């Protein structure tokens with residue numbers, strides 16, 4: 326989608342600090358980090374949210390979690406980390422291109438806000 330921010334990052338048209346990239350997936354550091362590690366893992370394919378991605382390409386949704394684990398390992402998050410998929414306005418989703426948040430490097434309280 327030409328007007329999608331994360332499609333623009335995946336295409337290299339909008340700058341971001343990329344930490345992982347392959348033919349299907351890109352991971353980059355969040356512009357407004359909520360923890361010492363805050364990385365967003367996205368498919369290059371445009372899907373609005375996790376449910377749409379799961380319906381269209383469930384294997385790719387699984388691969389996002391695999392890349393998140395690689396990011397967590399390379400950032401030294403052996404003590405644990407959190408994966409978040411905000412879906413819809415009530416959950417605080419602000420960018421309508423599915424993105425898996427990888428958060429870690431500090432204690433993360435539960436329940437989330």
Ligand code: 5GP
Nearest residue numbers: 330341353354355356357411417418419420
């Ligand atoms: P959401 O609230 O949709 O789950 O998460 C969107 C995330 O994208 C937010 O954490 C926000 O800080 C991040 N974000 C928004 N615009 C940009 C940008 O231009 N570059 C990067 N790297 N992150 C962004």
Ligand code: ZN
Nearest residue numbers: 329332371422
């Ligand atoms: Zn997109």
